[in-house]
Amino acid sequence: MKLSSKWMQLAALAVLVAVLPLFFPSGYYYRVGALIFVNGLAVTGLVILIGYAGQISLGHAGFAGIGGYACALAPAHLGLPPSLSILLGAVISALLAMLIGKPILRLRGYYLAVATLGFGILVSMVLTNERALTGGPDGMAVQGLALRKILRGWGWKLTSGEFWYILSALAMLVGVWIALNLFQSATGRAMRALHGSEVAARTVGIDVARLKLQAFVISAVYASVAGSLLALQNQFVTPDIAGFMHSIEMVTMAVLGGVGSVLGAVTGSAILTLLPQVLTVFAEYEQLVLGLVMILVMIFLPRGLLPSIAAKLKGRGE
Amino acid sequence: MKLLMTTAVSALVVLGSTAAMAxxxxxxxxxxxxxxxxxxxxxxxxxxxxxxxxxxxxxxxxxxxxxxxxxxxxxxxxxxxxxxxxxxxxxxxxxxxxxxxxxxxxxxxxxxxxxxxxxxxxxxxxxxxxxxxxxxxxxxxDRMACEKIFSDMQQKGITKIGMISGTDGFGASMQAQCKDVAPKYAIEILADETYGPQDADMTPQLTKIRNTDGVQAILNPGFGQGPAIVTRNKAQLGIDLPLYESHGVASDGFIKLAGAAAAEGVRLPGTALLVAAILPDSDPQKPVVxxxxxxxxxxxxxxxxxxxxxxxxxxxxxxxxxxxxxxxxxxxxxxxxxxxxxxxxxxxxxxxxxxxxxxxxxxxxxxxxxxxxxxxxx
Missing domain, CATH: 3.40.50.2300 (Response regulator)
Known part of the structure; x- marks a missing residue:
C-alpha cells in the first residue's frame, strides 16, 4: 500500500524533528527549535483560516495573548494547574472567536482585516491597562509546568530546553496532523471551495457563514495553545504576546512559507525564527536583510517558499 | 525543507564557531x-x-x-x-x-x-x-524616585497632590509605586489621571486636576515625549502649581522638548551624571561622572x-x-x-x-x- 501524502508529510516532519537534535552543538538550539515549533503551531492554525478558507486575520496574536495570560492568571488566581490552564485558555479563545467571528466574518477582504486587527489591539490594550490583574506592561510571572518534575521523578532528567523542544514538537505534530486531516475531509474541501469562490460555494449548498466561523474558531484555538506554550516556556508573559507585531509576524510566516500548505507554514516559521538569530552578525543591518529576504521570496516565489519550490521541482513551474 | 533546515543549522554552527576564542x-x-x-x-x-x-x-x-x-x-x-x-x-x-x-x-x-x-x-x-x-x-x-519626590514635597509643606501618569511600562509602574508609598510621607493623592504614550494633548487631564479642590502640586510619572507635553500644556493652561517630573526625563532633551520657559521651576530626582558640571568638587561622584x-x-x-x-x-x-x-x-x-x-x-x-x-x-x-x-x- 502506498503511503498517502498526508502521512508522508507528517513522517518527514517527525523524522526531521527527531534527528535534528543530533546536530545541536549546544542547549541553545533546543530553545530555537522549541520557538520554531510553537510558532509553527500558531501558523498552522492560520493556514486553516487563510490558506484553506481564504479569510484573513490580523488579530490572531490576541488569541495567543488570551492563551498566554490564561496560563499566568488561572494558576495565580484560581489555583488551576498550568496544564488545565492551557485548556481553559483554548476554551475562552474558542468562545470569544465564536462570539466576535459571527458578526465580523460577514466582512470581506480589507474590512475583515481591519476588524480582526481591532480585536487584536483590544486584547493587547486590556492586558496593558488592567494593571491590577495582569501586571500591566511589565508583564507577569508564569508558573512552570509540573510535567517536567514528574518526568524527572521517573528518572527522565531533561533540561528545560530539551523538555520544551519535545513538548512543543509534539504539540506542533498533533496540530499539523489535525490540519492535514482537515484538508482532506469534507469540511476541508468545502473550505477550499469557499476560498475559490464564495458565491459558487453557496450555490452548491455550503453553509458559508458556519464554515468561516469554524475555520476562525479552530485557528483561534491553535493560536491560544501556542500562546500558552510560549508563556509556560518563558515563565513570563508581557502584553507583547498579543501585540500587533506578533499578529503580523504570524501572517508573514504563513505567507512566506506558503499559506496553502501546512508544511510551508512550518517552513515559514522556521525561517523567520531562525533568520533573526543568524542575522545577529549583521547587527544594525539585521532588519534590512530580513526585509530583503522577504521581498525576494515574494517576488520570485509568489506562492510562498515551499509550494513554489515544490511546483518547480515537479516541472510545473510557473 | 530538510535541506533548508540543515543549511540553516550548519550556517548557525559555522557562525557560532567563528567567534574568537575568548x-x-x-x-x-x-x-x-x-x-x-x-x-x-x-x-x-x-x-x-x-x-x-x-x-x-x-x-x-x-x-x-x-x-x-x-x-x-x-x-x-x-x-x-x-x-x-x-x-x-x-x-x-x-x-x-x-x-x-x-x-x-x-x-x-x-x-x-x-x-x-x-x-x-x-x-x-x-x-x-x-x-x-x-x-x-x-x-x-521607581519607588525610590517616588520617595525622593515625596520627601521634597514634605519639606515644602505639600500634602495634597494630583498625579498624571503615562500608561507605558515606566509610567504605570511608577504610578503604582508612588500611590503605594505616598501614605508614608503623609501625601494624599486627590486626582489620578493617565495618558497614552502616543497622546499629543493632556489639557483635559490637567484641567481636571486644576479643578480638583485642594491640589497643591502635580506629579507626572512617565518618560519620552509625554512629560514634555504635560509640562507645555500646564504652562499653556497657566496652572500655577509646582510640577514634579520623574527621573525618566532627566536629560537635556527634556528641557529642549518642553521649552525652557515652560519647564522653568520643574523639579525632578536625577543622578549626579546629569549635573556633572555643577557638582561641588567635594562630591565623591564628580570624577566618575x-x-x-x-x-x-x-x-x-x-x-x-x-x-x-x-x-x-x-x-x-x-x-x-x-x-x-x-x-x-x-x-x-x-x-x-x-x-x-x-x-x-x-x-x-x-x-x-x-x-x-x-x-x-x-x-x-x-x-x-x-x-x-x-x-x-x-
Missing part, C-alpha cells in the same frame, strides 16, 4: 532598537566603549574581555532566546542587560537556572525583591543619558568583581555581592546578601530647572 566572555542583551531604544542604545554604546577601554588598558588580570552583545528589540521573548544563547552557546561568564523590566524578567530565570551572575539595567522593584541569588541591578527603583561624560561625548558626539550611566556602573561593578573573583561565574557573583562603597555614576553601591541594588535615597539628587539648565536643590 579570555573572559561577557554577555549582553539590550534593547538597542525598537520602542525601548532610548534605553538600550546609550547602554549598548556605553558597554562597547567601556569594554574597548578595558581591553586597551590590558584587560582584567591580563585577560581580555570578549563582549557578546545582542539586540533584543525590547521583546521579552527574544531577550529570553538571546539569554539562552549567551549562556548555552556563547558560554559567557556573566550577563548585563535587560533594558526594560519585561526583558529583564525573561532573562532572569535563564541566568538563575544557569547560575550566571546577571546585572539588570531596568527599574522595577520586583527584579531584586525578593532577592535572587544571581540577579543584581544598577538603576534605583566627569570621566564617563567626557569619554562618551567625545566618542559618540551625543550627550550622556542616565540610562547609559546604568550600563557604565554595571560594567564597572562586573569587571571589578572579575578582578577579584577571576573568571568563574560563582566567584564573580560572590565578589559582586561583597562589593562595598563602589562609586558609580548613579550612586554609591554597597551590596549585601539581602540587598542586590545597593543604593539608598542619597543616590538621587533633587534638581530644578532654572533658565533652561539644571540646579541642585540639596
Amino acid at each position: 579570555d573572559i566572555k561577557l554577555g549582553a542583551s539590550l534593547s538597542a532598537s525598537g520602542p525601548a531604544a532610548f534605553l538600550g542604545d546609550p547602554e549598548a554604546k556605553t558597554i562597547e566603549m567601556m569594554v574597548d577601554q578595558i581591553n586597551e588598558a590590558g584587560g582584567i588580570n591580563g585577560e581580555k574581555i570578549d563582549l557578546v552583545l545582542y539586540d533584543d528589540g525590547g521583546d521579552p521573548n527574544k531577550a529570553r532566546t538571546f539569554a539562552t544563547r549567551l549562556v548555552e552557546d556563547d558560554e559567557v561568564v556573566a550577563i548585563i542587560g535587560g533594558s526594560t523590566t519585561g526583558t529583564t524578567m525573561s532573562i532572569l530565570s535563564v541566568a538563575e537556572d544557569a547560575e550566571v551572575p546577571f546585572i539588570s539595567l531596568a527599574g522595577a522593584i520586583q527584579i531584586i525583591d525578593p532577592v535572587r541569588r544571581w540577579v543584581f541591578k544598577t538603576p534605583h527603583t 566627569t570621566a564617563y561624560k567626557a569619554a562618551y561625548e567625545a566618542k559618540y558626539g551625543e550627550t550622556v543619558s542616565t540610562f547609559g550611566g546604568y550600563a557604565h556602573d554595571a560594567v564597572d561593578l562586573m569587571t571589578n568583581a572579575m578582578k577579584t573573583g577571576g573568571s568563574d561565574p560563582a566567584a564573580i557573583r560572590d565578589a559582586l555581592e561583597a562589593t562595598q562603597g563602589y562609586v558609580g555614576t548613579t550612586g554609591i553601591y554597597s551590596f549585601s546578601p539581602e540587598d542586590h541594588l545597593g543604593l539608598d535615597l542619597s543616590a538621587f539628587k533633587m534638581l530644578e530647572i532654572r533658565d533652561g539648565g539644571w540646579t541642585l536643590i540639596d
Whole structure:
C-alpha cells in the first residue's frame, strides 16, 4: 500500500524533528527549535483560516495573548494547574472567536482585516491597562509546568530546553496532523471551495457563514495553545504576546512559507525564527536583510517558499 | 525543507564557531532598537566603549574581555532566546542587560537556572525583591524616585497632590509605586489621571486636576515625549502649581522638548551624571561622572543619558568583581555581592546578601530647572 501524502508529510516532519537534535552543538538550539515549533503551531492554525478558507486575520496574536495570560492568571488566581490552564485558555479563545467571528466574518477582504486587527489591539490594550490583574506592561510571572518534575521523578532528567523542544514538537505534530486531516475531509474541501469562490460555494449548498466561523474558531484555538506554550516556556508573559507585531509576524510566516500548505507554514516559521538569530552578525543591518529576504521570496516565489519550490521541482513551474 | 533546515543549522554552527576564542566572555542583551531604544542604545554604546577601554588598558588580570552583545528589540521573548544563547552557546561568564523590566524578567530565570551572575539595567522593584541569588541591578527603583519626590514635597509643606501618569511600562509602574508609598510621607493623592504614550494633548487631564479642590502640586510619572507635553500644556493652561517630573526625563532633551520657559521651576530626582558640571568638587561622584561624560561625548558626539550611566556602573561593578573573583561565574557573583562603597555614576553601591541594588535615597539628587539648565536643590 502506498503511503498517502498526508502521512508522508507528517513522517518527514517527525523524522526531521527527531534527528535534528543530533546536530545541536549546544542547549541553545533546543530553545530555537522549541520557538520554531510553537510558532509553527500558531501558523498552522492560520493556514486553516487563510490558506484553506481564504479569510484573513490580523488579530490572531490576541488569541495567543488570551492563551498566554490564561496560563499566568488561572494558576495565580484560581489555583488551576498550568496544564488545565492551557485548556481553559483554548476554551475562552474558542468562545470569544465564536462570539466576535459571527458578526465580523460577514466582512470581506480589507474590512475583515481591519476588524480582526481591532480585536487584536483590544486584547493587547486590556492586558496593558488592567494593571491590577495582569501586571500591566511589565508583564507577569508564569508558573512552570509540573510535567517536567514528574518526568524527572521517573528518572527522565531533561533540561528545560530539551523538555520544551519535545513538548512543543509534539504539540506542533498533533496540530499539523489535525490540519492535514482537515484538508482532506469534507469540511476541508468545502473550505477550499469557499476560498475559490464564495458565491459558487453557496450555490452548491455550503453553509458559508458556519464554515468561516469554524475555520476562525479552530485557528483561534491553535493560536491560544501556542500562546500558552510560549508563556509556560518563558515563565513570563508581557502584553507583547498579543501585540500587533506578533499578529503580523504570524501572517508573514504563513505567507512566506506558503499559506496553502501546512508544511510551508512550518517552513515559514522556521525561517523567520531562525533568520533573526543568524542575522545577529549583521547587527544594525539585521532588519534590512530580513526585509530583503522577504521581498525576494515574494517576488520570485509568489506562492510562498515551499509550494513554489515544490511546483518547480515537479516541472510545473510557473 | 530538510535541506533548508540543515543549511540553516550548519550556517548557525559555522557562525557560532567563528567567534574568537575568548579570555573572559561577557554577555549582553539590550534593547538597542525598537520602542525601548532610548534605553538600550546609550547602554549598548556605553558597554562597547567601556569594554574597548578595558581591553586597551590590558584587560582584567591580563585577560581580555570578549563582549557578546545582542539586540533584543525590547521583546521579552527574544531577550529570553538571546539569554539562552549567551549562556548555552556563547558560554559567557556573566550577563548585563535587560533594558526594560519585561526583558529583564525573561532573562532572569535563564541566568538563575544557569547560575550566571546577571546585572539588570531596568527599574522595577520586583527584579531584586525578593532577592535572587544571581540577579543584581544598577538603576534605583521607581519607588525610590517616588520617595525622593515625596520627601521634597514634605519639606515644602505639600500634602495634597494630583498625579498624571503615562500608561507605558515606566509610567504605570511608577504610578503604582508612588500611590503605594505616598501614605508614608503623609501625601494624599486627590486626582489620578493617565495618558497614552502616543497622546499629543493632556489639557483635559490637567484641567481636571486644576479643578480638583485642594491640589497643591502635580506629579507626572512617565518618560519620552509625554512629560514634555504635560509640562507645555500646564504652562499653556497657566496652572500655577509646582510640577514634579520623574527621573525618566532627566536629560537635556527634556528641557529642549518642553521649552525652557515652560519647564522653568520643574523639579525632578536625577543622578549626579546629569549635573556633572555643577557638582561641588567635594562630591565623591564628580570624577566618575566627569570621566564617563567626557569619554562618551567625545566618542559618540551625543550627550550622556542616565540610562547609559546604568550600563557604565554595571560594567564597572562586573569587571571589578572579575578582578577579584577571576573568571568563574560563582566567584564573580560572590565578589559582586561583597562589593562595598563602589562609586558609580548613579550612586554609591554597597551590596549585601539581602540587598542586590545597593543604593539608598542619597543616590538621587533633587534638581530644578532654572533658565533652561539644571540646579541642585540639596
